Amino acid sequence: MPDAYVSFAREDRDRVEPVVRALEARGFDVWWKPEIPPDAPAAAAALRDSKAVLAAWSPAAARTEAVAAELEAGRGRLLPFLIEALPVEPHAAFAAAPVDLAQWPDAAAAPDFERLVQALAARRGRPATAITTRSGAGRFQPAILLAAALSVVAVAVLLVSNLVRPPDFLAPAPGAPEYAETEGEATDSPGAAERYGLAKLEIDALPPQELIELAMQRTSIEAIEAEAAAGDAFGLTLLCLARSFGEGLDRDQQAARRACEQGSAAGDALATFMLSNFARAGAEGYAPNAGDIAEADRLLAQAAAAGDARAETELGRKHLLTDQSAEAAPLVRSAADKGYLPAQVFLGWMFEQGRGVEKDYQRAMAWYARAGRSGSPAGMRALGALYEQGLGVARDYGRAREQYQGASNRGDGEASWRLGRMFERGLGGARDMARARELYSMALAQGYQPAQADVLRVGRG
Numbered sequence: 001m002p003d004a005y006v007s008f009a010r011e012d013r014d015r016v017e018p019v020v021r022a023l024e025a026r027g028f029d030v031w032w033k034p035e036i037p038p039d040a041p042a043a044a045a046a047l048r049d050s051k052a053v054l055a056a057w058s059p060a061a062a063r064t065e066a067v068a069a070e071l072e073a074g075r076g077r078l079l080p081f082l083i084e085a086l087p088v089e090p091h092a093a094f095a096a097a098p099v100d101l102a103q104w105p106d107a108a109a110a111p112d113f114e115r116l117v118q119a120l121a122a123r124r125g126r127p128a129t130a131i132t133t134r135s136g137a138g139r140f141q142p143a144i145l146l147a148a149a150l151s152v153v154a155v156a157v158l159l160v161s162n163l164v165r166p167p168d169f170l171a172p173a174p175g176a177p178e179y180a181e182t183e184g185e186a187t188d189s190p191g192a193a194e195r196y197g198l199a200k201l202e203i204d205a206l207p208p209q210e211l212i213e214l215a216m217q218r219t220s221i222e223a224i225e226a227e228a229a230a231g232d233a234f235g236l237t238l239l240c241l242a243r244s245f246g247e248g249l250d251r252d253q254q255a256a257r258r259a260c261e262q263g264s265a266a267g268d269a270l271a272t273f274m275l276s277n278f279a280r281a282g283a284e285g286y287a288p289n290a291g292d293i294a295e296a297d298r299l300l301a302q303a304a305a306a307g308d309a310r311a312e313t314e315l316g317r318k319h320l321l322t323d324q325s326a327e328a329a330p331l332v333r334s335a336a337d338k339g340y341l342p343a344q345v346f347l348g349w350m351f352e353q354g355r356g357v358e359k360d361y362q363r364a365m366a367w368y369a370r371a372g373r374s375g376s377p378a379g380m381r382a383l384g385a386l387y388e389q390g391l392g393v394a395r396d397y398g399r400a401r402e403q404y405q406g407a408s409n410r411g412d413g414e415a416s417w418r419l420g421r422m423f424e425r426g427l428g429g430a431r432d433m434a435r436a437r438e439l440y441s442m443a444l445a446q447g448y449q450p451a452q453a454d455v456l457r458v459g460r461g
Contacts, residue, residue: 002031003124004079005050007070009060010034015083016056018105018450019113023054025449026117027129030054038066052123053077054116057091057098058084079119081112105414105450111349127281195219195227196238203234204309205339208274212241221248228259236263237271244274253278264299269306276300276311304331309340316346316356325356332356336367344371345378352382352391361392372403377412380404384418388427397428408439413448416440420454433458 004023008016013034020032031046038047047053053074061067071078071091080091080098099112099119121128197218198211206214215224215238224242227235236259242249243256257278263271276299279292300318303311316331332350335343348367351360365386371379384403387396401422407415420439423432437458443451 002046002050003028004030004052004054004120005047005070005074006030006032006054006056007038007047007061007067007074008056008083009058009064009067011060012056012058012083014453015058017453019056019081019083019101019116021449021452022105022113023117023120025129025447028120028124038070047073051077052079052120054120055080055091055094055098056083057081057094060084062091077123079116079123081116105417105448111353195232195235196224201339203270205341207310207342208241208270209245209247211270212238212245212247216242216247224248228262231262231266233263233266233268233271236260236266237268237274239263240271240274267306269303269308269311272299272303272306273308273311273314276303276314307334307338309335309338309343313340313343313346316343320356328356339374341371341374341376341379344368344374345376345382348379348382352386361386365392372406375410377407377410377415380407380410381412381415381418384415388418388422397422401428408442411446413443413446413451416446417443417448417451417454420451424458 081101082098224238228239240256240260260271260274276296280296304315312331312335316328319328336347348364352364368379368383380403384400388400404415404419420436424436440454
């Protein structure tokens, strides 16, 4: 039984395929057979048995009789998404307006794609596969829930209709330099620095997997285990991360959870955030498959109240999902001020989209640039997109290329794809199909699945 059947007009095939491939990369079984007529027995069986019907809505779909028939057959299971930029009246069978993927796979559509992912995951009764990121010496590693999603700016935010004015503390600092917000001073934690070679800014601001990787470069697993055995709260958290990500120790989620429970009880907020992730994912000891959402939310709120930047960012995201926009901005800003790069990119996205704050491209650029200066490929890519589109700044293809190249060099697949598109179109320099092909292939190797269509399209030249 497939997770989803895709209903679409055949002339929209090229627009639909990148969405399908990205869903498959998230672990969904999607029936998408353009070569099989919709009235064929196999297609009819897939339509009948699928848990959801993904309706790719466009002017072409609106005038296609086969699509209309499939929408009627899929009533009660429809998950519509818009693929045409022009206004299209929703079909009468839709319970809600379609998710807007007209700009997919551009970064602006990433939150809406995540909305579709979460809706489909709810339909089939188990979470989507975690997004993978490229790190270290070019290896692919699993990322925990939001940390991975945020690291590629695909922040999981629903369409939010309420636009609110930003709180006063979000006003730009007087005399601030170009592309800079108030940065705050981070102080080292002597205890942590002595025991694990980590600074407070690193402890506060790194995603969990990057934090344990850095800790393992500066200390030993034996030292971490010794501190954990002595009851050190942060040592217990590092032991949890080591077990969770397989850094220095074999992966063991049950042992990871026990260590994080002890770290949380001893007062470490990151340990509490990790427990929230375990609960949401249905780890050992929690509800199977779907996870224990109520417990996950309780732990998330507890970690955010204790000041964990990762938890603040995730809770801010949840507030946007539940139309509590005014509560989202203070949390995300707090995390961004702590130096948490995903929060800085998220806050830039909020300003760019006008979600939870007033739309302000200049301040979006400021936060993207700040994250980019600290090495965030997502910040570089998002800043490059503003230069490419001329949003908040004069269009500058040269600077767009520079930002995309920086992000591409750090393993960002979407940046590689965007840079390839510029070479193919001759934007910011001479048209270079060989370089475009190379970049599309690189994007696919870096995990950006929508690039597969371009790799197939441009071929080997």
